[in-house]
Amino acid sequence: MNPLHTMPWSALLVALQKPLIEPLLYLQIALSPVVWLMNLLSYLNGSLHSSTAQSGFAGGETRQQLDFVAAYSVQDSPAVLARGSFGMLAYDARAALPTLAIPTLVIPGEQDPVTSPEASRTIAASAPG
Numbered sequence: 001m002n003p004l005h006t007m008p009w010s011a012l013l014v015a016l017q018k019p020l021i022e023p024l025l026y027l028q029i030a031l032s033p034v035v036w037l038m039n040l041l042s043y044l045n046g047s048l049h050s051s052t053a054q055s056g057f058a059g060g061e062t063r064q065q066l067d068f069v070a071a072y073s074v075q076d077s078p079a080v081l082a083r084g085s086f087g088m089l090a091y092d093a094r095a096a097l098p099t100l101a102i103p104t105l106v107i108p109g110e111q112d113p114v115t116s117p118e119a120s121r122t123i124a125a126s127a128p129g
Contacts, residue, residue, distance in 0.1 A: 001091070001092055001093060001094055001119075001123075002014075002017075002088065002089050002090070002091065002092065003088050003089075003114070003115075004017055004021075004089065005119070006114075006115045006116060006119035007113075007114060007115065007116060007119075008113065008116050010116070010119075017089065021089075022086075022089070025082040025085055025086060026082075028078050028079065028081075028082040029078075029079045029082045029083065031078075032077060032078045032079035032082075035078035036074070036077070036078050039073045039074050039078065040074050042073075043070055043071065043073065043074045048070045048073055048074075049063075049066045049067065049070045052066055052069050052070045052073070053066055054113070055113055055114075056069060056113060056114070057069075057113070058109070058111035058112070058113070059111070094126065097123065097126035097127050098126055098127070098128055099128075100127050100128060100129070102129075103129045104124070104127040104128075104129060106120050106121075106123050106124035106127070107120070108120030108121060108124075
């Protein structure tokens with residue numbers, strides 16, 4: 001499912017997908033070298049660590065864990081990441097969930113900043129076992 005549908009504030013994010021998020025992704029592709037340099041500067045001054053903590057962790061992470069994840073923003077091409085985001089925006093596995101032939105365990109995280117507990121429960125309810 002499009003991750004914007006599963007995140008907290010999903011209604012706002014879905015409304016912003018076409019007029020704001022997708023144009024920004026195209027801009028990220030076009031300006032990839034500049035975005036990479038901005039990511040590097042953000043990594044070096046520590047602001048990337050703060051945004052990584054807010055967007056990907058629940059609050060109990062160590063500085064080393066934050067640094068490990070934040071470093072990927074400098075290693076990866078912004079253009080490749082933007083293209084991957086376009087792929088995720090177009091991805092929808094809801095039809096495949098009921099066809100899973102193996103037992104499935106979904107563990108909702110109450111503090112998960114990416115997938116809301118409600119979305120996790122919907123995913124769990126869609127899987128047959």
